[in-house]
Amino acid sequence: MNPLVNYKIPFMGLKPGNHTVQMDVNPEFFACFPESEIQNAEGVMDVILEYSETTMTLRLALDITWRVPCGRCLEELTYPLKIEDKIAIRFGEKTEYNDALWILSKNEFELDLSQTIYELAHLARPPHQVHENESECDPNMLGYTSNDLTEESKKITDPRWDALKNLK
Numbered sequence: 001m002n003p004l005v006n007y008k009i010p011f012m013g014l015k016p017g018n019h020t021v022q023m024d025v026n027p028e029f030f031a032c033f034p035e036s037e038i039q040n041a042e043g044v045m046d047v048i049l050e051y052s053e054t055t056m057t058l059r060l061a062l063d064i065t066w067r068v069p070c071g072r073c074l075e076e077l078t079y080p081l082k083i084e085d086k087i088a089i090r091f092g093e094k095t096e097y098n099d100a101l102w103i104l105s106k107n108e109f110e111l112d113l114s115q116t117i118y119e120l121a122h123l124a125r126p127p128h129q130v131h132e133n134e135s136e137c138d139p140n141m142l143g144y145t146s147n148d149l150t151e152e153s154k155k156i157t158d159p160r161w162d163a164l165k166n167l168k
Contacts, residue, residue, distance in 0.1 A: 007114040021047040041066040056089035062120045071130045073137035081124035
């Protein structure tokens, strides 16, 4: 069975009004996306589908916890990834997906939110996965990285290149 089938919402036959769906987001979900930078995360996606005869609106709230190694000391960090989004859905001749507006053809009968959840999780990711303060990092691991930096700075350079630095 395809694990992404749990991230589809059939809308045919729904009565007009608000419909609430909660989807579990887990490591198996992210394993379906081989290029994903998020692997070890768990949480939920809360979806409110506002359905009418001619339009729909999705209100999405992603709340997951991501476990990732620190970029400095490799100690496990836990980041809360929280993001909200709203998507308007209309019906048209052909299916098109944009950031804030989806146009569905008359042949569509369900909403696949798997790609949207994947994108929202990656948008909520911090740019650097490190402890906020370097003092929180494992000092034993920092010793390895700081030794590498000092050794590089002590390396003897070729005197021909040093002579070129003095040219102005």
